[in-house]
Amino acid sequence: MLVGTKTRRVAVIGGIRIPFARAQGAYARVGNQEMLTAALAGLVQRYGLDTVDVGEVAAGAVLKHSSQWNLTRECVLSSGLAPTTPAYDLQRACGTSLEAAIAIGNKIALGQIACGIAGGVDTASDAPIVYGRAYQQMLLDSFRGRTLVDRVKPWLRFRPGFLKPVAPSVSEPRTGLTMGQSTELMARSFGVSREDQDQLALESHSKAARAYDDGFFNDLIVPFQGLTADNTLRRDTSLEQLARLKPAFDRKAGTLTAGNSTAMTDGAATVFLASEEWARARGVPVQAYLTYGRAGAVDFVNRDGLLMAPAYAVPRLLADAGLRLSDFDYYEIHEAFAAQVLCTLRAWESASFCRERLGLPAPLGAIDRSRLNVTGSSLALGHPFAATGARIVATLAKLLQTRGGRRGLISICTAGGMGVTAILESDR
Numbered sequence: 146m147l148v149g150t151k152t153r154r155v156a157v158i159g160g161i162r163i164p165f166a167r168a169q170g171a172y173a174r175v176g177n178q179e180m181l182t183a184a185l186a187g188l189v190q191r192y193g194l195d196t197v198d199v200g201e202v203a204a205g206a207v208l209k210h211s212s213q214w215n216l217t218r219e220c221v222l223s224s225g226l227a228p229t230t231p232a233y234d235l236q237r238a239c240g241t242s243l244e245a246a247i248a249i250g251n252k253i254a255l256g257q258i259a260c261g262i263a264g265g266v267d268t269a270s271d272a273p274i275v276y277g278r279a280y281q282q283m284l285l286d287s288f289r290g291r292t293l294v295d296r297v298k299p300w301l302r303f304r305p306g307f308l309k310p311v312a313p314s315v316s317e318p319r320t321g322l323t324m325g326q327s328t329e330l331m332a333r334s335f336g337v338s339r340e341d342q343d344q345l346a347l348e349s350h351s352k353a354a355r356a357y358d359d360g361f362f363n364d365l366i367v368p369f370q371g372l373t374a375d376n377t378l379r380r381d382t383s384l385e386q387l388a389r390l391k392p393a394f395d396r397k398a399g400t401l402t403a404g405n406s407t408a409m410t411d412g413a414a415t416v417f418l419a420s421e422e423w424a425r426a427r428g429v430p431v432q433a434y435l436t437y438g439r440a441g442a443v444d445f446v447n448r449d450g451l452l453m454a455p456a457y458a459v460p461r462l463l464a465d466a467g468l469r470l471s472d473f474d475y476y477e478i479h480e481a482f483a484a485q486v487l488c489t490l491r492a493w494e495s496a497s498f499c500r501e502r503l504g505l506p507a508p509l510g511a512i513d514r515s516r517l518n519v520t521g522s523s524l525a526l527g528h529p530f531a532a533t534g535a536r537i538v539a540t541l542a543k544l545l546q547t548r549g550g551r552r553g554l555i556s557i558c559t560a561g562g563m564g565v566t567a568i569l570e571s572d573r
Contacts, residue, residue, distance in 0.1 A: 154421040155250040156431040157569065158260075160539020161187040162414035163369035164376065165527030168269035171372050172411040177206045177213060178220055180369070180413040181266035185224035187367035188262065188415045192429075195225045200258025202232040203245040204415070206266050207530040207560075208313075210273045217264075236531065239481065240440070240557045240565030241265045243534025246416055247438035247567060253420050260419035263538075265531030269409040272313045280307035317560065319446045324481065324560065325394035325401055331450035332400055332484040335491045339400035342483035343387040346405040346524050349480055353521025354380045361520055361547075365539055377408050377527035405483040410527035414535035416542075432542035433553075437466045437568040445562035449502075452485040454564030455556040456492040460503050462554075462566045470510040474550030477537045479557040480523040489556070519544065533557065534565065545571040 163183050166172045172180065181204060189195055204217040213219075218232040237244040242265030249261035283299045290296035316323050322330075332342070356362060357374060366374065382404070392399030393406060424431050441458030443449035449457075455478075463470060470493060478486050492498045493509040500506070520540060523533060534557055541553040552570040559565065 151256070152254045153256060155253045155435040156419050156421050156424045157433045157435055157538060157542040158192060158417040158419055158424060158429055159432055159542065160365060160414065160416035160535060161191050161367055162365065162532065162536055162539070163187070163412055164366055164372040164374050165410050165412035165529055165532070166372055166376050167527070168409035168411055170270075171370050171376060172268060173270040175268075175370060176271040177209050177216060177266045177268055177413075180268065180411065181206075181216065181264060182220040182223045183367070183369045184264060184266070184413040184415045185220055185226065185262070188417055189225040191364070192417055194417070195227075197260070199226055199230050200261045201249060201252060202226070202230060202262045202264070203235055203248050204232070204262075204264035204266065205234045205236040205241045205245065205531050207236060207238055207241065208267055208269065208272050237440070237563065237565060238559035238561055239479065239528070239530045240534055240559040240563065241531035242414060242416075243438075243538065243555065243557055243565045243567060244440065246418065246435060246534065246538050247565070249418050250435045250438065253418060259423040260417070262415055262417055264413065264415035264535050265529070265533070266413035267529040267531045268411040270411050274310045274313075277307060277309070277311055283307070315560075317445075317451065320451075322451075323394065324451065325406060327445070327451035328482045328484050329395050329399050329401055331452065331488045334450065335488040337400070337484050337487045337491070341487055342400060342405040343384055345480070345483040345486060346387060347382060347384055349518060349521045349524040350379050350382050352519060353378050353525035356520035361543070365543065375526045377410060378521075378525050401482055401484055405524065407481055407523045407528040410529045412527060412529035412532050414532040414539065416535045416538045430546075432546040433569040433571050435538070435567060436570045437462055438566065439465060440563060440565045442561070442563045449562070450488060451560075451562055452481060452558035453488065453492065454562055455558050455566055456489045456498075457503065458564045458566045459493075459554070459556055460505065460509055462568065466568055468568075470512060473512075473552050473554045474516060475519060475541060475544055475553035476512050476517045477522065477541050477553060477555045478518060479528075479533055479537065480518065481528065481558055483524060485558055489558075538567070538569070541569050545569060545573070549573060
């Protein structure tokens with residue numbers, strides 16, 4: 146049956162990831178399968194899951210080869226989990242592993258499974274290299290041939306230019322703009338300055354460095370390929386250094402730079418979820434509870450900024466939960482770009498935006514910035530697209546367990562004008 150006799154609370158037991166690495170560096174010779182397997186194996190070892198009947202594993206990658214059509218299941222088979230563990234792939238761009246956590250959480254809540262794992266992985270260092278459609282069609286026509294002549298004839302169309310690879314692109318098909326170019330437009334629309342972006346970037350690196358020094362990440366990360374910590378972190382950066390960087394997406398008048406935008410990153414992250422009853426029966430500590438989740442999308446072609454979907458999804462999430470924006474101890478807002486974070490915050494503070502776009506009678510409100518990304522976020526730690534959601538869930542759950550607080554808000558923007566949001570809560 147699809148639904149059990151009652152809904153169950155969804156407990157976050159904890160998460161494990163490998164260090165995130167700048168693309169074309171430490172992980173240049175490994176791919177998605179090796180990275181996700183390592184993260185899963187770390188989770189299995191940390192929580193003794195080799196002897197546990199895990200109900201399901203859901204994970205995904207944004208950039209993957211066609212041969213990785215069953216990526217998550219293949220990783221499960223090498224992770225130490227029971228080979229009878231079901232697994233499947235999903236993908237919602239940068240929100241992939243948060244979406245996976247919500248999917249696993251729903252199955253736990255409905256009683257379909259007692260526990261499960263969500264995760265994500267991405268590599269920009271092992272991106273698929275493809276060739277143009279003319280070459281593809283020629284090869285397929287040859288494959289379809291029934292006779293030797295039929296198979297050879299298509300090759301008469303071959304031209305040396307067919308061997309020119311199609312460069313990997315992160316441009317939106319509908320607009321032709323990259324995410325950075327789209328965010329430049331958002332920054333101008335909301336009046337976000339270069340200085341404010343650099344300040345947010347500096348704060349992300351400073352907070353992450355402090356968290357590392359405090360040992361916060363010690364039990365969240367397992368070593369991989371010689372790395373023991375994220376190598377995207379810049380401990381010695383300063384506002385002066387950030388100010389010297391040139392615009393990256395609009396060379397003449399842009400405000401987005403390599404310093405206030407996330408670096409291309411390789412990495413993988415996982416998080417273990419279970420029903421409250423499952424955890425209690427085994428004496429397993431619960432870090433937090435996944436209580437609400439919601440996705441959203443905007444018309445980024447004709448009206449809204451590409452990365453503004455969370456500005457719409459969060460108010461709906463708050464309505465679901467009966468909460469206000471100020472009712473949170475922690476705000477984990479994915480930092481695709483410093484500008485995107487600041488645009489979202491300004492939208493919530495804007496009476497006109499909230500009235501005209503969200504249909505609210507008053508601004509959603511301002512957040513306490515001291516509660517924002519308190520251990521750093523993607524600008525400092527890196528952003529392997531599909532892995533970021535699981536990183537954030539694990540981080541926030543540990544914050545609620547170790548530093549106190551009642552609840553935390555997660556907001557992740559994605560390509561395609563979408564966003565995924567969630568709420569974690571604690572009984573403490």
